[in-house]
Amino acid sequence: MQYHLNGFNPGDPDIHPPAFQWRDGSGALPDTVDVLIAGCGPAGLCLAAQLAAVPEIRTMIVEPKLGPMEKGQADGISVRSMEMFQAFGFAEKVKRESVRINESTFWTPKSDNPDHIYRAGRVQDVEDGMSEMPHVLINQARVQELFLDIMRNAPTRLEPDYGFKLVDVKVDPAVEDYPATITLERTGTDREGQRETVRARYVAGCDGARSNVRRSIGGALHGDAARQAWGVMDVLAVTDFPDYRMKALIQSGNGGTMLILPREGGYLVRHYVELESLGDEERAADRGLTIDDIIARAQQIIAPYSFDVKDVVWWSIYEIGHRLTDKFDDVPEDEVATRNPCVMLAGDACHTHSPKAGQGMNVSMGDTFNLGWKLISVLTGRADPSLLHSYTRERWAAAKGLVEFDHQWSRVVGTRLEDDTEEDLPRFAREFIKNLHYTSGLTIQYEPSALIGEATHQALACGFDIGMRFHSAPVIRLADAKPMQLGHTVEADARWRVFAFAGAGDAGQGGGAINALCTFLENAPDSPVRRHAREAEDIDAVIDVRAVFQQSFRHLDYGAMPFMLRPHKGRFGLCDYEKVFCADLKCGDDIFEMRGINRERGCIVIVRPDQHVANILPLDAHSQLAEFFTGFLLAA
DSSP states (O other), X not given: OOOOTTSOOOSOTTSOOOOOOSSOSSOOOOSEEEEEEEOOSHHHHHHHHHHTTOTTSOEEEEESSSSOOXXXXXXXXXXXXXXXXXXXXXXXXXXXXXXXXXXXXXEEEETTXXXXXXXXXXXXXXXXXXXXXXXXXXXXXXXXXXXXXXXXXXXXXXXXXXXXXXXXXXXXXXXXXXXXXXXXXXXXXXXXXXXXXXXXXXXXXXXXXXXXXXXXXXXXXXXXXXXXXXXXXXXXXXXXXXXXXXXXEEEOSSSOEEEEEEOTTTTOEXXXXXXXXXXXXXXXXXXXXXXXXXXXXXXXXXTTXXXXXXXXXXEEEEEEEEEEESOSXXXXXXXXXTOOOSEEEOGGGTEEOOSTTSXXXXXXXXXXXXXXXXXXXXXXXXXXXXXXXXXXXXXHHHHXXXXXXXXXXXXXXXXXXXXXXXXXXXXXXXXXXXXXXXXXXXXXXXXXXXXXXXXXXXXXXTTSOTTSBOOOOEEEEXXXXXXXXXXXXXXXXXXXXXXXXXXXXXXXXXXXXXXXXXXXXXXXXXXXXXXXXXXXXXXXXXXXXXXEEXXXXXXXXXXXXXXXGSOEETTTTEEOOOSEEEXXXXXXXXXXXXXXXXXXXXXXXXXXXXSBEEEEXXXXXXXXXXXXXXXXXXXX
């Protein structure tokens, strides 16, 4: 990480100098805010953590509960979410505290004794080369605490307003400034039921499946339920089941299905336990099921192994539902051309599904990771408010794919063994293996738009799929010979990245393609770097340009690199030494080979603030590069 740019800052570099505090600390609600976020779940806090870094954006996040979550709910973190955590700066902390899932095992009844289970197969949980990040499990509450840490250490020192329930949102499209009027109701015991109003430019509804924000804009969840009750419990238990610290999926002969997930800390384990089928109009709560029912069914499923629960940390009973709302914002389809979004939905407020595929928290954070940089771009005047239409277009398609996948997967998990006629792995194991890339969060691909280019030049870097997440690879940083991951240079700071991959023989010298590109970006009137950065800002304030060369770091001269790759920044004009990289030839992890980059020609890879590949262009496509950015960024 970089700090000390504008002077020496002692202490923890994650604690940023405070900006002007626009709230007085009295607890009184403001009359107006730029963004009001409803809900302190993963979606809401992921959004708040991004907005908190921008002092000029006045953000408020409200939560009906009186304090932060401590236990329960989601626990699975996909490799894609871990890549996102890296951008926020806490992936290493999560890796240290969490449990890493290395293997998944599959258990079915013995043919000669259906009441007893045996291990029918096992598989590596994350394929080699899929990501530099692992699949881990950790308490949702801990993830939320890490986002809260970012918020309270950000320049704005953003803290949630606990004890406030969003009751209603009314939007007046004719009002240009603060068009949303939000009614909040206090839930604390001292002033419970008291209502107050706040006006906002934008509202983010991250308030769960029973979202009042969604209801206020006329949205509804559509879909179906599997009519099956499931229990979930986090327990400390003693068992002789041999895969108790593996991810294990068990289908028993007569007890149903159970998913076992080891949890952080070495002792805690989560169990998802199939309970009873429900009638057409019946809800799980109607059965009066208790933790004793969950434990008894788990003991039946895991036979002949013993299972003695010593302590129940958290438990719940739920029914599977697969539902999706029509739109993730408040603009009717027939008004898209004339009206911009004011209210956006995220997470369970716009899509619900079972927890068994481990996608709920991950996709919810993906929603607001997409939304955050767009709101920042609009509120800081770098993009037109029409940019926000792209949120629904991109994330609704992602959620639709999730709901359809989870609908299918839930039924596969519940498939009775007599329906499985294959002789090798059981069907649920085969389906699990087939869907590894999906459950890792790596299959989302945004369609061509102003933010995603056509695949005209995809062949220049076939391993960086346009529209999909930027697949990191090892490199060596030239200035200090540091081995690192190139993707880790993409931070959650709302900036765009332009990675210039040099062609054969190019060492940054005059007359080469990298030098020509840098000269254009530094000096040309239509340079996107110059056009979109303000006069007093550093040259990389909006678009961060970096280069990757094919040669070994010992065969390159840092001092000969173009100025664009050695920019001087901040109030002292200090040199930024972290813009130039080369292939890691020492370890043999050549990024050009790994990602199919054309060695002769090289290329430009444009990466969005949310780590998705936006476009691939030839190194000499200077005008096309400029035109791409003018498609959504305003001139400074």
